[in-house]
Amino acid sequence: MNKQTAALIASFAGWILTADIADATTYKDIAGQWCGDATDYVFAPSTLTVKFHDGRPAKAFKITKYTYANDSVRIDWLNGPKESVTVFAEFGSSKMAQQQVGDLPRRAVHRC
Numbered sequence: 001m002n003k004q005t006a007a008l009i010a011s012f013a014g015w016i017l018t019a020d021i022a023d024a025t026t027y028k029d030i031a032g033q034w035c036g037d038a039t040d041y042v043f044a045p046s047t048l049t050v051k052f053h054d055g056r057p058a059k060a061f062k063i064t065k066y067t068y069a070n071d072s073v074r075i076d077w078l079n080g081p082k083e084s085v086t087v088f089a090e091f092g093s094s095k096m097a098q099q100q101v102g103d104l105p106r107r108a109v110h111r112c
Contacts (some may be wrong), residue, residue: 027066030088033058034096036109048077048086072099 007071029041036042042049051058064083067074072089073100078091086104098104 026068029091030066030096033112034109035112036098036107038107040112041109043075048075 030043031045032043034043035046036095038053040051040053042051046063048061049058050061061077061084063075063077064076065076067076071091072087074085074087077084077086085101087099087100087101088096090108096109098107098109100106
């Protein structure tokens with residue numbers, strides 16, 4: 001292998017290692033606080049707390065299940081007796097987006 005090929009391979013490997021992509025496959029990938037334009041989220045093992053930016057009080061919802069895929073996390077949660085689902089995807093090193101599901105809009109968030 002010549003020096004030019006080695007440099008090209010090293011450059012490509014460095015790009016792969018620093019690319020702003022990540023797979024959310026475990027709880028640690030979504031745990032903690034995330035901030036967005038309209039709401040902030042705090043994920044705990046069994047609770048999702050939503051903090052609203054419009055002055056409404058924060059709400060805590062019971063999480064019944066996390067389902068992890070290679071590039072997304074589906075969260076089943078309860079709003080009182082109503083069962084709901086929210087999917088987060090588009091993970092990067094410090095960002096993700098709530099995916100549109102039913103009447104819930106897509107919302108980009110970042111680590112606070």
